[in-house]
Structures are given as C-alpha cells and as structure tokens.
Amino acid sequence: xxxxxxxxxxxxxxxxLFGRPRNARLGNLAAAAALLCALGVVLYRSPVTEPxxxxxxxxxxxxxxxxxxxxxxxxxxxxxxxxxxxxGGLAAFLVSFVELARQDAxxxxxxxxxxxxxxxxxxxxxxxxxxxSGKLAGLVRQTPIVFSKHGSILLGTAAVIAIWGVVAxxxxxxxxxxxxxxxxxxxxxxxxxxxxxxxGADMPVLISFLNATSGLAAALCGIIIQNRLLIACGAxxxxxxxxxxxxxxxxxxxxxxxxxxxxxxxxxxxxxESAEDAPSASEPASETAxxxxxxxxxxxxxxxxxxxxVRGADSVVVVPGYxxxxxxxxFETVRLADRLQAAGKTVKFAVHPIAGRMPxxxxxxxxxxxxxxxxxxxxxxxxxxxxxxxxxxxxxACDVVNPAAIEVSGTPISGxxxxxxxxxxxxxxxxLDEKPGYSGVDNPLYADPKTILLLGDAxxxxxxxxxxxxxxxxSAE
Amino acid sequence: xxxxxLMLSVFVIVFLIGxxxxxxxxxxLHTPLMSMTNAISGVTVLGALLLFSVExxxxxxxLGALAIASAAFNLVGGxxxxxxxLKMFKKRKRSA
Numbered sequence: 147x148x149x150x151x152x153x154x155x156x157x158x159x160x161x162x163l164f165g166r167p168r169n170a171r172l173g174n175l176a177a178a179a180a181l182l183c184a185l186g187v188v189l190y191r192s193p194v195t196e197p198x199x200x201x202x203x204x205x206x207x208x209x210x211x212x213x214x215x216x217x218x219x220x221x222x223x224x225x226x227x228x229x230x231x232x233x234g235g236l237a238a239f240l241v242s243f244v245e246l247a248r249q250d251a252x253x254x255x256x257x258x259x260x261x262x263x264x265x266x267x268x269x270x271x272x273x274x275x276x277x278x279s280g281k282l283a284g285l286v287r288q289t290p291i292v293f294s295k296h297g298s299i300l301l302g303t304a305a306v307i308a309i310w311g312v313v314a315x316x317x318x319x320x321x322x323x324x325x326x327x328x329x330x331x332x333x334x335x336x337x338x339x340x341x342x343x344x345x346g347a348d349m350p351v352l353i354s355f356l357n358a359t360s361g362l363a364a365a366l367c368g369i370i371i372q373n374r375l376l377i378a379c380g381a382x383x384x385x386x387x388x389x390x391x392x393x394x395x396x397x398x399x400x401x402x403x404x405x406x407x408x409x410x411x412x413x414x415x416x417x418x419e420s421a422e423d424a425p426s427a428s429e430p431a432s433e434t435a436x437x438x439x440x441x442x443x444x445x446x447x448x449x450x451x452x453x454x455x456v457r458g459a460d461s462v463v464v465v466p467g468y469x470x471x472x473x474x475x476x477f478e479t480v481r482l483a484d485r486l487q488a489a490g491k492t493v494k495f496a497v498h499p500i501a502g503r504m505p506x507x508x509x510x511x512x513x514x515x516x517x518x519x520x521x522x523x524x525x526x527x528x529x530x531x532x533x534x535x536x537x538x539x540x541x542x543a544c545d546v547v548n549p550a551a552i553e554v555s556g557t558p559i560s561g562x563x564x565x566x567x568x569x570x571x572x573x574x575x576x577x578l579d580e581k582p583g584y585s586g587v588d589n590p591l592y593a594d595p596k597t598i599l600l601l602g603d604a605x606x607x608x609x610x611x612x613x614x615x616x617x618x619x620x621s622a623e
Numbered sequence: 624x625x626x627x628x629l630m631l632s633v634f635v636i637v638f639l640i641g642x643x644x645x646x647x648x649x650x651x652l653h654t655p656l657m658s659m660t661n662a663i664s665g666v667t668v669l670g671a672l673l674l675f676s677v678e679x680x681x682x683x684x685x686l687g688a689l690a691i692a693s694a695a696f697n698l699v700g701g702x703x704x705x706x707x708x709l710k711m712f713k714k715r716k717r718s719a
Contacts, residue, residue, distance in 0.1 A: 158640055165647045171709040172661050177701040181666060188669045192676035200675050207692035211700025215707060226704065227658050230697045233666040237694035240686050241670035256627045310634055357657050362666040367670045374633050379666035382635050382641030386660040389645050390653060408625060415704045455680050499650055506653030524650060
C-alpha cells in the first residue's frame with residue numbers, strides 16, 4: 147500500500163516537474179522511474195509462471211521501442227506518437243480480453259463492466275491510432291475519407307457495440323470467448339471509421355483525443371484486475387489528453403463535435419490538401435510567381451524583391467507551418483532567423499498552436515534546429531506587433547495566416563484566430579504552391595500587393611535566400 | 624463495493640491533480656507532454672505481467688506475450704523519445 151503510494155507520488159511529482167521547461171527532463175525521468183518501480187513491485191508481488199516468455203517479450207518490445215525512438219526524426223514525431231499510442235491500446239484491450247475470458251469467479255459486475263469498456267476503448271484506440279499514424283506517415287491518404295452516411299455508420303457501430311457488450315458481459319461458458327472476439331472486431335471497426343474521416347489540420351485534435359482514450363483504457367484495465375497503480379497511471383494520461391484536445395479545439399475556435407463529425411469540411415473538393423501538402427504540384431518558382439505586383443512598375447524577379455525586402459527590414463516575424471516540416475526546412479528557417487538577428491534585426495517566430503500535426507509540433511521542429519528560445523512567441527503575444535513589423539516571412543503556412551478567417555464568414559476557418567501576418571508592412575511567402583490550405587479556403591494573401599510569393603520547395607527557396615544574403619551580413623554562422 | 628469506491632476515487636483524485644498540473648504546461652512543451660503521458664499509458668504492461676501470475680493455456684500465453692511486448696514498446700519508446708526531444712529543448716543556441 148505504502149509502496150503504491152510512493153510510486154503514485156513520484157509519478158505526480160514527474161508531471162509537476164514537467165510544467166517548467168527547465169525541469170521537464172527531470173520530470174520525464176521521474177515518471178519513467180515511477181513506472182520502473184511499479185514494474186519491479188508487481189514482479190516481486192506476483193512472480194510470473196513463464197519467466198522466459200515474459201523476459202523475452204519485455205526485452206523485445208523495449209528494445210524495439212528504444213531503437214525506433216533513437217532513429218525517428220522530428221518531422222515523424224506525430225506518426226511515431228500515434229503508433230506508440232496504438233501499441234498501448236493493443237496491450238490494454240488484450241489484457242481486458244484475457245481477464246474477461248478467464249471468467250474467474252472473483253470477477254464482480256463492476257470489474258466486468260470495466261473490462262468490457264476497457265476492451266472497447268482499447269481496441270478502438272488501437273485501430274484509430276494506427277489509422278492516424280498511417281495518415282501522418284503518408285501511408286494512408288491524409289485527406290478525410292468520408293463514406294456516404296458516415297455518421298450513421300459510426301453511430302450504428304457504436305450502438306451494436308453497446309448491445310453486444312451487454313451480451314458478452316452476461317454470457318457464460320466457452321461462447322464468451324467468441325462474443326468477446328466479435329466485440330473486439332466491432333471496436334476495431336469503430337476506431338477505423340472514426341479516425342478515417344479526420345485529417346490534415348484536424349490531426350492534432352485526433353491525436354490528443356486518442357491520447358486521452360489510451361489513458362482511459364489503461365485505467366479501466368486497472369479496475370478489472372483491481373490494481374491501483376494502473377488506475378493511477380491511466381488517470382493523468384486521460385487528463386492530459388483531455389486538456390490538449392480542449393486546447394486544440396479552442397485554437398481553431400471549433401467545437402469537438404464539429405471536428406469529429408467533420409461538418410465544415412465540405413468547402414472544396416477533397417483533392418486540395420494543404421498548399422504545402424502536395425509535393426507533386428511543385429513548379430519552378432520563377433514561372434508561376436512572375437505575376438507582377440502592383441507596386442513594381444516593371445516585371446521584377448520576386449526573388450530579387452524578396453532579398454531586398456529581407457535586407458531592408460528591421461523587424462522580421464517568421465510564421466512557420468506544416469509545410470516547413472514537410473520540406474524539412476526548419477534548419478534553413480532557423481539559420482535565416484539567426485543570420486538576420488546577427489545583422490542587428492529584431493527576429494521573432496510566431497507559432498500558431500495548431501500549426502503542424504500535433505500539439506506543439508512546430509516547437510519541436512524549431513528546437514531540433516536549435517532555435518533561440520527567446521525568439522519564440524505565442525499568438526496573443528505577437529499579434530499586436532504585426533502592424534509595426536517590417537516583414538513577415540511565411541514558411542509553409544497557409545490557413546493560420548489566412549485573413550479570410552477574420553474577414554469572410556461561413557468558411558470552414560471563419561472565426562479561427564490567425565497569426566495576423568497580413569498586417570505586416572511586407573510579406574514573403576515561401577510556400578510550395580498557391581493552392582489553398584487544408585481548409586480549402588483560398589488565401590487572399592497570395593494576391594496582396596505587399597506579398598512577395600516565392601513558390602517552390604521551402605528548403606531550396608530559403609537556401610537560395612541565405613546564399614544571396616551572405617555578402618551583406620557576412621558569415622554569421 | 625468499498626473496493627470499487629476506492630478505485631474510483633483513486634482515478635478521480637489523480638485525474639484532478641493531473642488536470643491542475645498539466646493545464647499549466649506551456650504550449651511549447653505540448654509535444655513532449657503528449658509523448659510522456661503516452662509512455663505512461665504503457666503501464667498496461669503491469670496488467671500484462673499479471674496475466675502470467677497463474678498457470679494458463681497457450682492462447683493466453685501468446686496474447687499475454689503480445690501485450691507485454693507492445694506495452695513495453697510504448698513504455699520504453701515513449702520515455703526515450705521524450706527524453707530526446709527535451710534534450711533538444713535544453714540545447715542553447717549556437718553562438719551566432
């Protein structure tokens with residue numbers, strides 16, 4: 147009892163430490179230590195019958211987890227987290243399955259109910275996370291896949307699961323294994339149908355939600371085996387997932403239901419994924435971008451204009467988007483910012499909470515490129531400064547800077563707080579193409595006379611830009 | 624029945640404490656936060672280990688081994704990747 151309490155306390159301590167960037171790493175280690183102790187305690191209390199199987203399964207899973215975590219790059223983090231989440235869901239529903247199938251006389255009604263719920267939540271988390279991971283890794287089409295009557299199918303599956311759950315719970319004898327198996331299949335189906343229709347910029351909400359359900363599945367699993375540690379560990383996960391789900395919805399000014407039911411996503415044909423999401427559409431920068439802006443009397447190469455704009459600006463705000471992640475351009479972006487700062491300019495990064503494919507994704511990418519933490523600014527902090535900003539550099543972002551969100555009503559992004567980059571005196575946009583972002587809403591910013599469009603791969607564009615800025619600022623690296 | 628109440632209250636109390644603490648985590652740590660909590664949900668490995676505390680058939684052993692392996696994958700991978708990310712966060716900028 148006391149040991150359990152100490153372990154739970156360490157875990158909470160870890161979560162508490164996590165609140166401050168300086169202590170976060172220690173917090174993570176504390177949580178890991180808590181779980182390691184829990185593992186030791188459980189093994190000590192109830193010795194296993196098959197040590198060879200247990201140890202090799204532990205080693206195999208652990209080593210695989212380690213190996214993957216060392217290799218994965220930061221752009222792939224969302225896919226990785228979703229995959230791990232799925233693995234957790236798999237373990238949770240397997241444990242519930244076996245415990246229920248054993249039909250111990252000890253199993254109470256509560257435990258049985260928890261077990262059935264854990265089985266359903268775990269299995270749906272498993273399949274939902276795998277679909278999400280596939281989408282994020284580019285193995286499954288990223289745009290939402292919507293069946294006709296998708297909502298009815300979803301609700302129907304859920305209803306059948308509810309009824310079948312009762313059947314499986316009240317059943318007895320060898321038939322239970324079969325009814326449980328059917329329940330697993332139905333739940334896996336539910337997870338697939340559920341997450342298939344969510345895509346693109348809604349992925350952060352989906353991942354956060356699945357994070358919460360995996361915690362719930364673990365806690366429910368703890369109720370059936372009457373293990374406090376499992377319950378106590380599942381709870382903060384459920385809490386964290388819920389909070390992040392709420393934050394992400396708030397950042398988009400959308401309700402959870404709207405994201406899950408996807409009512410708003412019909413504005414444009416599904417083919418038009420984010421401007422930055424369509425690698426096939428890459429065009430040579432000069433050809434498409436020679437549309438003369440009204441300010442320039444002669445047709446001028448936008449690239450030359452951009453170089454001048456960057457040189458002339460005293461204050462610069464960089465707005466990164468998922469396109470930066472896709473182009474792996476975070477290093478060039480940060481290098482540009484560093485060089486400009488070294489040349490005496492004020493440089494800030496404006497990070498929109500939903501930029502990227504999971505909460506905080508942009509921050510991880512910029513951290514990977516060793517960004518100066520003092521340059522990072524949140525949306526509320528930076529927005530009042532845009533009117534006095536000489537130059538906003540947009541790197542692979544579309545919807546989060548789309549003025550239509552504020553000016554036009556009735557679009558999927560209407561009402562979403564945006565980075566008010568359009569208020570800056572001049573803009574340089576390094577996007578792959580002029581296609582609308584994930585929401586399908588055209589971005590009037592592209593046609594704005596103060597915008598200099600540098601279409602094409604952001605990594606290449608920024609590389610060229612850096613190259614051309616060299617003479618004036620000297621090598622600042 | 625009291626056992627049920629105890630379990631429920633453990634869940635509710637830890638959930639609430641977690642909620643209070645986690646809502647203060649700054650947005651720039653949200654990805655590592657999710658990655659860490661994700662690792663914590665690998666706690667199901669305990670449940671999977673307990674499946675082996677009594678004698679059982681081949682099917683249960685197979686499912687149990689699969690559960691242990693995937694939970695361990697989640698657990699180790701999650702903490703390791705969180706640590707890697709946080710290490711990056713800690714790194715100071717190169718001297719410009």
